[in-house]
Amino acid sequence: MKRKTLAAGLVAEKREGGRKKLLAENPRLADERLARALKDECYRVWTSAPAGARAAAAALKTLSIFSPSESTTAIRFWVEGIADITGGKLESAIRNLDSASNALKRLALEHESAQPQVAKLIALAMLGRYEEARTTGRRALKIFEKFDDQLAAGKIEMNLSNIVSRRDEYRRAEEYCLSAYKRFEQLGETAWQTMAENGLANTYAELNDFKRAEEFYERALERARSAGMHVTVAEIEASMGTLALFRGRYADALRSLELSRQKYEKLGMPHQTAIAELEIADIYAELNLNAEAVELYRRLIPTLHRLKMRAEEARARTNFGRVLLTVGDLRPARTELKLAVTLFHAEKNPIAAAAVNIRRALLEAERNKNSEALAIVESAAATLESTENVRLRLSAMWLRGDILARLKRYDEAEKVLERAFRDAESSEQPAVAQSAMNSLGVIARLKGNVKSAEHYFEAAINSAEAARAPLPGEEFRMAFLAKTLEPYENLVQLHLEQNKIEQAFVCVERSRSRALLEGVAAKDRRTPPAETRIREELNWFYSRLDRADVEEAAGLQKEVRKREKLFASLLLRTQSTQKGEASTKKHGELDIARLQRRLGGETAIVEFVSYRGVYSAFVVTRDKFEYIGDLATETEIISLLEGLHFQFGSLRFGGDPLRPFAAQLKSRSDIYLEKLHAKLFQPIEKFVNSRKLVIVPSGALNYVPFHALFDGENYLVESREIVCAPSSAIWLLLDSRRRGDSSNALLMAFADEKIPLVDREIKLLANTLRNSISFTGKRATFSAFEKNAGDFDIIHLACHGQFRPDNPMFSSLHLADGWVTVRDLYSRKLKASLVTLSACETGLSRIFAGEEILGLARGFLSAGAGALILSLWTVNDEATARLMSDLYTNLQRGLSVSASLRVTQESFIDRGEHPYFWSPFFAIA
Numbered sequence: 001m002k003r004k005t006l007a008a009g010l011v012a013e014k015r016e017g018g019r020k021k022l023l024a025e026n027p028r029l030a031d032e033r034l035a036r037a038l039k040d041e042c043y044r045v046w047t048s049a050p051a052g053a054r055a056a057a058a059a060l061k062t063l064s065i066f067s068p069s070e071s072t073t074a075i076r077f078w079v080e081g082i083a084d085i086t087g088g089k090l091e092s093a094i095r096n097l098d099s100a101s102n103a104l105k106r107l108a109l110e111h112e113s114a115q116p117q118v119a120k121l122i123a124l125a126m127l128g129r130y131e132e133a134r135t136t137g138r139r140a141l142k143i144f145e146k147f148d149d150q151l152a153a154g155k156i157e158m159n160l161s162n163i164v165s166r167r168d169e170y171r172r173a174e175e176y177c178l179s180a181y182k183r184f185e186q187l188g189e190t191a192w193q194t195m196a197e198n199g200l201a202n203t204y205a206e207l208n209d210f211k212r213a214e215e216f217y218e219r220a221l222e223r224a225r226s227a228g229m230h231v232t233v234a235e236i237e238a239s240m241g242t243l244a245l246f247r248g249r250y251a252d253a254l255r256s257l258e259l260s261r262q263k264y265e266k267l268g269m270p271h272q273t274a275i276a277e278l279e280i281a282d283i284y285a286e287l288n289l290n291a292e293a294v295e296l297y298r299r300l301i302p303t304l305h306r307l308k309m310r311a312e313e314a315r316a317r318t319n320f321g322r323v324l325l326t327v328g329d330l331r332p333a334r335t336e337l338k339l340a341v342t343l344f345h346a347e348k349n350p351i352a353a354a355a356v357n358i359r360r361a362l363l364e365a366e367r368n369k370n371s372e373a374l375a376i377v378e379s380a381a382a383t384l385e386s387t388e389n390v391r392l393r394l395s396a397m398w399l400r401g402d403i404l405a406r407l408k409r410y411d412e413a414e415k416v417l418e419r420a421f422r423d424a425e426s427s428e429q430p431a432v433a434q435s436a437m438n439s440l441g442v443i444a445r446l447k448g449n450v451k452s453a454e455h456y457f458e459a460a461i462n463s464a465e466a467a468r469a470p471l472p473g474e475e476f477r478m479a480f481l482a483k484t485l486e487p488y489e490n491l492v493q494l495h496l497e498q499n500k501i502e503q504a505f506v507c508v509e510r511s512r513s514r515a516l517l518e519g520v521a522a523k524d525r526r527t528p529p530a531e532t533r534i535r536e537e538l539n540w541f542y543s544r545l546d547r548a549d550v551e552e553a554a555g556l557q558k559e560v561r562k563r564e565k566l567f568a569s570l571l572l573r574t575q576s577t578q579k580g581e582a583s584t585k586k587h588g589e590l591d592i593a594r595l596q597r598r599l600g601g602e603t604a605i606v607e608f609v610s611y612r613g614v615y616s617a618f619v620v621t622r623d624k625f626e627y628i629g630d631l632a633t634e635t636e637i638i639s640l641l642e643g644l645h646f647q648f649g650s651l652r653f654g655g656d657p658l659r660p661f662a663a664q665l666k667s668r669s670d671i672y673l674e675k676l677h678a679k680l681f682q683p684i685e686k687f688v689n690s691r692k693l694v695i696v697p698s699g700a701l702n703y704v705p706f707h708a709l710f711d712g713e714n715y716l717v718e719s720r721e722i723v724c725a726p727s728s729a730i731w732l733l734l735d736s737r738r739r740g741d742s743s744n745a746l747l748m749a750f751a752d753e754k755i756p757l758v759d760r761e762i763k764l765l766a767n768t769l770r771n772s773i774s775f776t777g778k779r780a781t782f783s784a785f786e787k788n789a790g791d792f793d794i795i796h797l798a799c800h801g802q803f804r805p806d807n808p809m810f811s812s813l814h815l816a817d818g819w820v821t822v823r824d825l826y827s828r829k830l831k832a833s834l835v836t837l838s839a840c841e842t843g844l845s846r847i848f849a850g851e852e853i854l855g856l857a858r859g860f861l862s863a864g865a866g867a868l869i870l871s872l873w874t875v876n877d878e879a880t881a882r883l884m885s886d887l888y889t890n891l892q893r894g895l896s897v898s899a900s901l902r903v904t905q906e907s908f909i910d911r912g913e914h915p916y917f918w919s920p921f922f923a924i925a
Helices: 003-012 016-025 032-045 050-066 070-086 090-106 115-126 130-146 150-165 170-187 190-206 210-227 230-246 250-267 270-286 290-306 310-326 330-346 350-366 370-384 390-406 410-426 430-446 450-468 474-483 486-497 501-511 514-521 532-547 550-576 592-599 634-649 656-680 682-688 699-703 728-736 758-768 782-791 822-826 856-863 877-892 897-910
Strands: 603-611 614-620 625-633 692-696 722-724 745-750 772-776 794-799 812-815 818-821 834-837 845-848 852-855 868-871 921-924
Touching: 003 016, 003 032, 003 050, 016 050, 032 050, 032 070, 050 070, 070 090, 070 115, 090 115, 115 130, 115 150, 130 150, 150 170, 150 190, 170 190, 190 210, 190 230, 210 230, 230 250, 230 270, 250 270, 250 474, 250 550, 270 290, 270 310, 290 310, 290 550, 310 330, 310 350, 330 350, 350 370, 350 390, 370 390, 390 410, 390 430, 410 430, 430 450, 430 486, 450 474, 450 486, 474 514, 474 550, 486 501, 486 603, 501 592, 501 603, 501 614, 501 625, 501 728, 514 728, 514 852, 514 856, 532 550, 532 812, 532 818, 550 822, 592 603, 592 614, 592 728, 603 682, 603 728, 614 634, 614 682, 625 634, 625 656, 625 682, 634 656, 634 699, 656 682, 692 728, 699 845, 722 897, 745 758, 745 782, 745 812, 758 772, 758 794, 758 877, 772 782, 782 812, 782 818, 794 812, 794 877, 818 822, 822 856, 834 856, 834 877, 845 856, 852 856, 856 868, 877 897, 897 921
Parallel strands: 603 692, 692 722, 722 921, 745 772, 745 794, 794 834, 834 868
Antiparallel strands: 603 614, 614 625, 812 818, 845 852, 868 921
């Protein structure tokens, strides 16, 4: 047997006993030459299969015991140091590599004693011990050059390049890396040449030379894949993701960074996995996925601290502070930024510390301490003048200009911002360019330069749209749009000031419920589930929760929340590697002429908007656009809604004892409905006359029962049909493909203590809807819904609904053996012309930025439902059964959804019934 074969066998053997047996069978081969063969095996695999390096270390340990010698021990320390690096044991790696070097010196092997120092530089750099690394590297480089060892000299230069780049010395990093690259090229060392190409690409990316960086990355990635260098492939993919992030190409960045993270996890490399997780957290922060970013940073920062990765911990704290600032948690944001500055000073990296101070300046600006903010940013900008990092200089420049504008020093601000915009454009920095354009637009508007302001705002919007369009997954696109809403809002206000009502309305629609519109418009609405096993576990816990007592429920809730977080995280990871739309086609570009034709002479749209806490409304008819400003404050509406719900609360449990007080209770509720009418409808009544209404609510108005607004004599539904819609564009889309089919119906009910009579409701409906199939009690299962929902024209679900304000995408309908969540609905494809959810509070949604509704309505619309009937509050079981029976009877007579609901609610009104019993239900159509 050859030593090379024996070395491979020892590495492959998992058990200590097996390794001893192999050595006992080949005692003559158990010597220093075998130790070197094991070292070579370690070096062969440590960048492609790190576990192999650790196996080589275990084999060398066995060999050093079986056949001890000073040279074998030296090589053992050497390989154990390499294995420690792959396993994240950096302090141990340094000790082992130093032990190897010292042992080799004692053997008078000067040249070889420098070899372990190559790997030592990696550990020193990761621990932030840069000066020690630099000194060690230069000393080793002199030895390699003395012995004309070009390969080892190149390796040292590669590591030195990485070290100086961590101190923002990118030109020096380029020199080291180019020298190493030339050495490897002359030697024909393709593997090391590949790593040098990756190093050069990283350097050019930091220097903003994106074209050269891209060329080197592509070349390196092709070589690494061909050579099976899995670790290097992961490194290059991560680097390419960072490059894409620098350039504002977020979809490409997400895909590359997620693929890299998956590879590191599979390879079992904790330091690299932590860095990959940090990259993901940073891009989530950039895309405004703040909750997800916060979760990652909170988990990562202790890990980075434990791994003694000081530079990465400082970066994580910087960006964590930035996210906390974005969500308004100013005090913890200040703490994180202060800690980051301290860590960067310990790293002796004033450039990075200055970058943190940019965030600190932004924090002071958010607190309206603009003079203090200006002083901080100007100090940071002075430090950054010496940096080779263009992006940091541009960020400081934009912020300085923006703060000057806040201080009303408009001429100075304009000059700074114009330079920031020009430099950002030429440096491929779209995010800074977009911010600068918006700031310049604000200044132009304040100076009365309307044309210039309009140009800047439009350009900022177009820039945001171009970055958003390719993003994969609705949540990424929704979060990113929320981050870039300011230029839309500024352009709307500019148009309104110029009395350009139609243009203002179009601009509102461009940003309104865009992600939902794209989901409803998509031909393929199905989203692949993130992880079937986790979803099955959730259903088990959900079903247990429905039966749990108070004591057990707390523990179950904790398990549910943990799995919901994991499920949502896995879904984002799955979506990250998918490709979004390649084009910048805008579903949100509303065709106004088509909208007005569709409205005809009988329908009007009332689209509410909120600006600085005040509601106003656009009214759109076939031939006119109107804008009615300052209708009510959000505070006023919330107060009236609270009063209304307090009155409704007394009827929640019904019963004969309240019958003598029925008129008085109705009168009290009518007072609040009359006040809401005066605020929200009376000022616009003359513009809509007797037309049918499409209400597009905003913010808290999503909880107003518009059909129940009372003018003192009549409720609004008595004079017209009323439907709601998340946006005018969504109404147009739904109305233009309105399906009249109602030939078959899926009826499901699951009773609980809150809705004990729903089985009776289903029996009533089954008599009305002859071509129907019913599932009640234990038969109303999650699987029955999944199997049947896609085949029916009408879906009626009478079961407990739960709106989750803490996590709206897990709002749910409770069936016999589990819950149907909003996320589940995303993976369904429905043909139903109508979905009715007759349970409690099924129409509640959390309203995200851009008027995105997050709740059950979103799920069913995205799944393909043509129209929805939902409830705004806890319903009365008996009244609901009667209302639903009448509703479907009217539908069977050929009336539309809105007409059927109107006629049904009028019959309740005619009987003098309290609005609580008939007004919770509204239609989205």
